[in-house]
């Protein structure tokens with residue numbers, strides 16, 4: 001980006017946004033950078049100092065920034081929001097002051113409490129403001145609530161358990177261990193629990209933090225020999241929300257301190273919710289006495305959202321941006337972006353920015369144009385025939401059995417799996433899929449899609465097989 005494009009963008013934003021909003025959210029950002037261009041869209045990277053700001057800017061300002069930069073640049077601009085590389089806080093010599101705001105802040109944010117303004121929170125997250133009183137330093141992102149989390153089969157168990165904990169912490173499901181792949185809503189869900197509890201009980205002592213932050217807290221207190229402070233900070237909580245515990249791998253001292261905090265919290269019936277990219281027994285380099293405790297409450301997975309849920313997410317997120325996304329367009333995007341919700345949000349932003357820039361209505365033709373790079377990569381070879389062949393090879397049956405009328409389970413089940421994948425991964429309608437499976441009725445396909453989709457949630461072996469097939473088909 002020519003250096004002054006960002007500056008001109010800022011000037012425009014300064015004139016459009018309330019001053020306080022501009023000063024809090026936009027002004028402190030480092031200048032955006034242009035990324036290598038792969039089409040006629042300009043990709044612009046914006047580094048944001050912490051996760052809270054990232055989420056907030058993404059939900060509140062990304063669309064507007066894209067519009068302004070697109071107007072000024074004369075071509076569509078797509079914003080790529082990234083977390084700035086984290087600098088570890090300096091170790092402070094001498095007697096420990098109370099916990100340092102600069103350190104405590106990243107990467108979460110402060111206070112969903114009504115008394116604290118968002119601006120204060122943002123500044124505190126950077127350590128640029130006086131921290132709010134200890135009781136309100138929850139580091140929760142107020143935008144991540146149950147209301148903004150779309151419910152679906154993929155997150156049903158996790159969401160139900162999380163709602164339960166928010167309503168009665170310290171009772172059942174303690175600890176709650178939520179695992180799943182990247183960008184599937186684990187962080188969103190734990191923030192939702194914290195926000196819901198605080199809404200009910202504003203005085204509850206809630207803390208959200210990323211595992212890395214716990215690690216640096218341990219390091220800092222180790223260097224200063226202030227373990228009592230660490231204990232005071234963690235052991236007094238009512239609800240501890242800790243993200244990505246797989247980061248504890250190989251960190252023995254951290255694991256020991258976490259173990260202590262864990263035991264202390266459970267003993268006084270405080271609740272602990274953890275997230276991870278894998279289930280407890282799948283964690284590597286973490287002491288077994290910890291992993292077995294992680295598994296002692298309730299362990300639930302969040303799966304990639306199925307098609308209908310992806311559609312619902314797109315429609316809801318577009319609505320937040322003030323756009324009514326037609327259902328056929330949402331289906332089109334959802335069929336083409338399957339990996340996770342974060343990617344879905346990226347695709348949505350691209351479509352909306354393109355519509356704004358070209359002043360056109362959001363329809364399939366526009367979405368196809370806005371996402372053409374993505375489509376050319378993803379749609380390479382995924383045809384129903386391809387799916388039939390891949391699934392037949394995988395389950396060692398003949399491709400011809402995909403169209404045959406044979407019914408033994410060893411054949412019928414792979415056939416249903418292939419139908420499910422055909423619905424998920426191609427643009428074909430149910431009747432078209434039925435036709436390609438030996439002239440079957442669309443209700444047969446629908447039955448297969450529902451059956452396999454439902455079973456996937458409960459049967460981890462089937463889920464694993466589907467993951468392998470999906471990866472193979474995507475190439």
Ligand SMILES: Nc1ncnc2c1ncn2[C@@H]1O[C@H](COP(=O)(O)OP(=O)(O)OP(=O)(O)O)[C@@H](O)[C@H]1O
Nearest residue numbers: 148149150181182183184185186187188313341342
């Ligand atoms: N069910 C959902 N409804 C609405 N938004 C969702 C849903 N699931 C995820 N998101 C959104 O998708 C984005 C990614 O979610 P989140 O950061 O919670 O994922 P994560 O599983 O914690 O990923 P990571 O492991 O990469 O941190 C967020 O903007 C979140 O709000």
